[in-house]
Amino acid sequence: MALLEVNNVSKVFGGLSAVTNLKMKLGAGELVGLIGPNGAGKTTVFNLLTGVYQTTAGDIVFDGKNIAGKKPSAINQMGIARTFQNIRLFSDLSVLDNVRIAYHSHVAYKLPSAIFRFGSFYAEEEKMKARAIELLKIFHLDGKKDEIAKNLPYGEQRRLEIARALATEPKFLLLDEPAAGMNPQETAELMNLIRWIRDHFELTILLIEHDMSLVMGCCERIYVLEYGRVIAHGDPETVKHNPKVIEAYLGEEVTYA
Amino acid sequence: MKRLLTRQNMIIAAVLLAVYLIVQTLLSVGIISAFYETNLVLGGIGVIMAVSLNLITGFAGQFTLGHAGFMAIGAYFSAVMTVKWGMPFVLALLGGSCLAAVMGFLIGLPTLRLKGDYLAIATLGMGEVIRVVLLNTKYVGGAAGLFGIPRLTNWTWIFVSAVVTVLCIRNLLWSSYGRACISVREDEVAAEIMGVDITRYKVLAFVVGAFFAGLGGGLYAHYYYFLQPGGFGFMKSIEYLVMVVLGGMGSMTGSVMAALALTVINIFLQSYAAIRMILYALLLIVIMIFRPEGLMGSKEFSSAMFSRFERRGDRGSAGGQ
Numbered sequence: 001m002a003l004l005e006v007n008n009v010s011k012v013f014g015g016l017s018a019v020t021n022l023k024m025k026l027g028a029g030e031l032v033g034l035i036g037p038n039g040a041g042k043t044t045v046f047n048l049l050t051g052v053y054q055t056t057a058g059d060i061v062f063d064g065k066n067i068a069g070k071k072p073s074a075i076n077q078m079g080i081a082r083t084f085q086n087i088r089l090f091s092d093l094s095v096l097d098n099v100r101i102a103y104h105s106h107v108a109y110k111l112p113s114a115i116f117r118f119g120s121f122y123a124e125e126e127k128m129k130a131r132a133i134e135l136l137k138i139f140h141l142d143g144k145k146d147e148i149a150k151n152l153p154y155g156e157q158r159r160l161e162i163a164r165a166l167a168t169e170p171k172f173l174l175l176d177e178p179a180a181g182m183n184p185q186e187t188a189e190l191m192n193l194i195r196w197i198r199d200h201f202e203l204t205i206l207l208i209e210h211d212m213s214l215v216m217g218c219c220e221r222i223y224v225l226e227y228g229r230v231i232a233h234g235d236p237e238t239v240k241h242n243p244k245v246i247e248a249y250l251g252e253e254v255t256y257a
Numbered sequence: 258m259k260r261l262l263t264r265q266n267m268i269i270a271a272v273l274l275a276v277y278l279i280v281q282t283l284l285s286v287g288i289i290s291a292f293y294e295t296n297l298v299l300g301g302i303g304v305i306m307a308v309s310l311n312l313i314t315g316f317a318g319q320f321t322l323g324h325a326g327f328m329a330i331g332a333y334f335s336a337v338m339t340v341k342w343g344m345p346f347v348l349a350l351l352g353g354s355c356l357a358a359v360m361g362f363l364i365g366l367p368t369l370r371l372k373g374d375y376l377a378i379a380t381l382g383m384g385e386v387i388r389v390v391l392l393n394t395k396y397v398g399g400a401a402g403l404f405g406i407p408r409l410t411n412w413t414w415i416f417v418s419a420v421v422t423v424l425c426i427r428n429l430l431w432s433s434y435g436r437a438c439i440s441v442r443e444d445e446v447a448a449e450i451m452g453v454d455i456t457r458y459k460v461l462a463f464v465v466g467a468f469f470a471g472l473g474g475g476l477y478a479h480y481y482y483f484l485q486p487g488g489f490g491f492m493k494s495i496e497y498l499v500m501v502v503l504g505g506m507g508s509m510t511g512s513v514m515a516a517l518a519l520t521v522i523n524i525f526l527q528s529y530a531a532i533r534m535i536l537y538a539l540l541l542i543v544i545m546i547f548r549p550e551g552l553m554g555s556k557e558f559s560s561a562m563f564s565r566f567e568r569r570g571d572r573g574s575a576g577g578q
């Protein structure tokens with residue numbers, strides 16, 4: 001059974017159809033890319049998958065359940081986590097707090113035990129902190145756990161966003177241009193890290209990327225979006241040689257580079 | 258249990274006990290006059306009101322102008338419980354607080370879709386509605402007021418209530434639930450995406466904040482013998498808001514200090530009641546221009562004082578950075 005099924009989903013903003021008749025199917029453990037020129041509707045797809053927007057038509061089934069009408073927090077608790085194209089950390093809070101907040105839905109003590117400090121409060125807090133630090137280690141951020149998020153360099157903020165998303169313990173991770181603004185070396189490291197995360201946490205990952213080398217080298221399957229429609233779909237080699245894709249996206253990239 | 262008995266906590270407990278005993282002694286031998294006792298009571302109520310308002314506005318980021326409305330509910334209901342139903346004081350205080358909390362819940366749910374200015378206006382309206390309803394309720398004396406309330410509030414009640422309020426709200430904030438509230442203030446969309454049900458935590462902040470505002474109201478009612486709806490108007494809400502803003506949105510110790518400082522300042526302004534509110538308004542403007550983050554910003558006076566098991570910069574709450 002597929003982990004995610006997107007059935008003929010459309011999203012219309014006023015007169016503009018940002019996503020039209022989108023069909024997608026992701027199996028558990030896949031690492032899939034979603035590419036397309038600017039304004040193609042990629043981020044809108046993420047917003048639909050995470051409940052930030054409601055679909056205009058069609059339905060999205062995750063893990064056998066329809067996510068229609070569910071709040072983003074409920075969808076997150078079903079197992080979908082994401083990062084944002086424009087970083088949205090809790091920028092005035094510490095690195096550690098950013099990650100701990102994301103653990104909140106898994107907190108094992110109840111409110112009265114927090115207020116009156118009985119039961120498992122202390123043990124659970126310590127456990128939560130230890131897990132947060134463990135996650136930060138993966139992203140080489142444990143040394144900066146007490147720093148305010150907005151004071152981190154850009155690349156580290158991007159990594160912290162991924163760490164925070166993972167703290168919600170998802171089954172399915174959506175990354176919106178995770179390498180944006182990174183240099184080629186950072187991008188290469190991130191590529192490896194993403195694969196490693198997928199294997200280590202046994203996740204399914206859907207990745208939006210503008211950087212072609214990242215998508216080609218990293219993803220097993222790619223959807224290409226243009227004007228809200230899927231114009232090509234398949235493994236990186238097939239997609240790369242699809243004339244529509246070359247015209248719509250790669251051509252642009254090539255002249256760009 | 259071991260974690261509660263750290264050296265730090267023992268010191269805090271000892272200091273609190275000493276403060277309590279010293280003031281209690283000074284009161285009983287008459288060194289502290291009735292006039293200053295009134296100010297002790299007002300200071301304690303100020304602490305309760307400011308800290309509970311800071312939970313809603315400073316930590317959860319929900320700007321409200323209706324805190325005096327919750328106080329009014331606690332004041333009136335607890336007074337009704339003692340005067341009309343002959344209930345013991347403790348139960349009356351609890352009853353008033355609970356009814357205020359219920360109101361916080363009822364008002365929280367529909368208004369919490371609103372943000373910023375709109376929420377401020379809605380809560381302002383709520384406070385006025387409560388006042389007008391009281392004004393027109395014969396059972397509680399209407400405009401004339403509710404009389405014959407026994408004076409049950411004393412230094413001991415004030416002290417214990419203020420300490421309990423600060424402790425409960427501090428413990429709430431320095432936990433995962435508190436961090437969830439703070440994440441709502443920081444970025445609602447990001448909080449939702451991270452699995453924090455933002456409506457739930459806004460309502461939580463309102464309910465807990467209203468509960469303690471109700472407690473403040475109950476203590477107030479049982480110190481002044483009578484209640485009038487006019488005492489819980491918009492200006493009262495502003496008074497507590499000034500304390501929160503002055504102390505720093507998101508600083509517990511800031512609120513405590515500002516509440517005490519403003520109570521002392523009020524002693525000197527006693528004979529200039531008319532210009533007091535003008536001075537308050539001026540003070541707000543001056544803070545906004547020169548130190549918009551308040552005296553303490555979101556820092557705490559002493560991290561050692563409030564961090565029970567974690568070290569500086571590593572506390573349960575983000576509010577303490």
Ligand SMILES: Nc1ncnc2c1ncn2[C@@H]1O[C@H](COP(=O)(O)OP(=O)(O)O)[C@@H](O)[C@H]1O
Pocket residue numbers: 013016018036037038039040041042043044045
């Ligand atoms: N909230 C919104 N309201 C109106 N139009 C939107 C909104 N979000 C996205 N769009 C429009 O939808 C289209 C797709 O945007 P987006 O999904 O951000 O593209 P991409 O991420 O592929 O660059 C764009 O034309 C954008 O202007």
Ligand SMILES: [Mg+2]
Pocket residue numbers: 042043044085
């Ligand atoms: Mg985008």
